Amino acid sequence: MLLSLMRRHAKSWLIKFLIAIIALVFIFYFGYSFRAQSGLKIASVNDDVISGVEYDKAYRDMLEAYRMQYKDMWSESLAKALDIKRQALERLIDQKLIAQEAGKLGLFVTEKELQHNIMGYPAFQTNGQFDLRRYRGLLQSNRMNPEDFEITMSQHLLEAKVKQFLGTFANVTDQEVEEQYGFYNEQINLAFVFFGSDTFKKGINPDQAELETYFKENQEKYRKPAMLKLAYLVFDPADFEKDVKVEDKDIEDYYEYNKMSFKEGKKVKARHILFKVKDKATEEEEKDVRDKAKSVLELAKEGKDFSELAREYSEDITKAKGGDLGYFTEGTMTKPFEEAAFALEAGKVSDLVRSSFGYHIIKVEDKKEERIKPLDEVKEDIRKILLKSASTETAHEKGLGIVDQMPYDIDLAKYGKEQGLEVKHSSYFAEGQAIPEMGGTPALIRALPGMNKGETTDLMDIGGKFYLFQVEDKKLSSLPELKEVEGKVRQDVISAKALEEAKKAAGEYLAELKKGEKWEDAAKEKGLKPEETGLFSRREPAGKLGALKDLKEKTFGLSEAAPYPDMVFENDKGAYVVKWTGRKSYDPEKFDKERDQYRSAILSAKQERIFGNWLGEIKADAAIKILDPKFLAERG
Structure with a gap:
């Protein structure tokens, strides 16, 4: 395909001569080891053999892909945990099975399809057209040759065809979309009280026997590292x-090859004067700010020195610089401010612009159009x-x-x-x-x-x-004697016992609430300060409660009739008692905008499950033999 295209352009007699010499060197000096590696059989899938060469390439490619993915996080222990050798073999087995079954279904990838997909790939294009030099250059920079890349691409396309074929049996109903959207986007609010373990530490004085018992049960916690x-x-x-x-x-x-990386968006150079409006300001308070801004706007429109007006009236940190914001591009300022600034001509002053910060007066000093920087x-x-x-x-x-x-x-x-x-x-x-x-x-x-x-x-x-x-x-690592870490053990015993006391107190408090004691009265009686999480969904942290274990699982099913869960929640700082106080359904308008996105995600997940189940079934029925004994243990 594209590789053969390159070969057809390599007509130089010198290149052919060098290729011939290289080929002879490989035959005479590396022929034996190459044949030995080629002859090594790792496994067979329905009598279709996986060779040592195939396996080695799959392993190296997967190893390099993981290295690129994890970068600075890569380590030998991570490589062992990922079990790349087993993964590479399983992937080859899957590919053999997919290719075999695709053939039975009459599915295959033509050379024209492969060429179309590669030539349509944006990374291989210059000014919207396929660029052979760019194609070869990018592959070379990623240590790939065109032949291997095209084989891999063909396998991906074939797998996509099989997934598409199987996916025709998947269907997503409107009810599924709405239920999924509601599940992830409904919000609840929780009230909570906190029983801090620190308040229970006073008076806890473990004896030597308790220290010895705790140390014996938690000895590994104090192990001295290698x-x-x-x-x-x-x-x-x-x-x-x-x-x-x-x-x-x-x-x-x-x-x-990289012209678009030198693209500069539109730019505006501007100054502004900000009149802040505080959060939750009353109508009267906002009117006072607006009236003040209007009076300064009139001065700016009359031609008064804008930078001097900014120094005198602005409440922004740019005040000392005469309100100078320098050049900025689209997407860097708040929406109302940006729209007003980019709509103004150079030298003009805006009307009042309301943003989340307050009222702005903007003066545009210069504008630069979108461009690609010259070489x-x-x-x-x-x-x-x-x-x-x-x-x-x-x-x-x-x-x-x-x-x-x-x-x-x-x-x-x-x-x-x-x-x-x-x-x-x-x-x-x-x-x-x-x-x-x-x-x-x-x-x-x-x-x-x-x-x-x-x-x-x-x-x-x-x-x-x-x-x-x-x-x-x-x-080497070693375990210490108790006397070496006795101070740390003592503090840990005190903390553990204090946490148990906090959980016990929280449990008793929850039991009283469930018997009918009012939330506010119980808190006042115990001298506790109730707080609230604010509304949060299953995809968001629960305000000050953060990510307490089991919290969302136990609280999203609560209601006004049953506002208390059957447990207290804990972290290393203490225990929490929570009460459900309200629920907010999802926004219908937002749902309409995101409906198709959720439908697509659900459909994709269904198709992946169908494909996974299908692959599992054909794998279970396949005759898979591991021919190299070293892989038997790795597959279990």
Whole structure:
């Protein structure tokens, strides 16, 4: 397809000669290992074999995709948790099954369909037209070749066809849409009282036996972490910039491929005078502000110096600058202010403009139309981008080269010195905590737990630099004696007992309310201060109660007839008793606007369930054999 199109353009005899030479090298020097890998059979799906080459590619692609997704959060422990090896094999099995069943259904992807989808992809277009150079460039920058990309694209299109075919049996009724919308958008209000555990701590004095019992039951809580010391190499792109040369042609190509990123929207340069109106102001109070603003507006219209008027009358922080807002684009100011400013001609003064802040008088000083910055204006910026990109790639390749050449089980500090590299060392730090010399780097903090002395990480991208770490020394985790942590244990026992007392008091209070005691009277009698959450939906935090465990599940079914749940709620600060005080239904006008969006989401979820169930059924009936023993345990 597009790959063959490129091949047809490669007519140079020199290119053909080089390709032939490369092919001979691969045949004579790598032929055996390649054939061995190709011949390795990982699994079969209804007698359709999954080869070692297929598996290795699927695994590498999935690994790279996860690395790009998680970026600085990536770690070896996360890789293990994701079980990428099993995922890659299961994905290949699914693809085989989907392709087999699609064939039975008469579904397939034509070359024309594949070409149409790729050529219609916006990322591969320049000025709305498919750009072959852009296509190849983007794939190359993502370490993909066109053939692999087109195979993957074809698989996605085939899967989409199967989903569409199965999805024809899915239907969404108006009632389903309304029920779903109501479920997520109805709101309730809760009143609540708080029993803080701190108020129950006074008088709690645990004896030695209680401390020993608590410590024994919670010993792991006080475990001393393993202590690590690292040796590491740093590959800093800045060190490679001197070796990079950015050609003008590279800059021009980048500009052509990324023109829209240099687009500037319309801009307005303006000053304003703000007369604030306080929240919940009375009509009389608002009228007083408006009258004051009108009198200043008359002065501005008469031609008085606008900046001086702003300095004298404005209540905005720009007052000292004569109300100067500088240039701003659409979408950066409140709607009424923005509409008025962009509608004015340069040099003109607006009438009064009401926003959520109060009344504004606006003077527009200059306007700039939408444009794409010319190459000359952004040339140096692009040069810096390309310089950084190329030096980063060079640093990355250097790091990978060191990793590939490094013998197994070698001392990194010794090896680094042999290679002429500066080796750095950390001081001791607790496993799972920040490295003193590097701070709280999340990716590294997550990568190290579980690593033993002498083990080495993958090459890691941290803050735009590439690092290779080895555990130089490790002091194992251990459990302390009670006497080492007795003060902390004592405080924890007191806190635990205080929380139990708070929950007990809250439970007794709830029981009294359920027997008929009035909410206000009970609170007054106990000296408690009732508060309210304000209206919230199932998708929103419950005001000051936040995200208390089980709160929404237990309270959205309450009503005026039954306003109390059957439990108190708790967090580490204390216990809460809540009362349902009201419900607000969804907004019908908003529902009309969002109806189609919800219908589409429900339909999509149904189609995914149908597809998932269908795939599960055909997988259960399929003859799936794991031919490589190392994968038997991984699939369970």
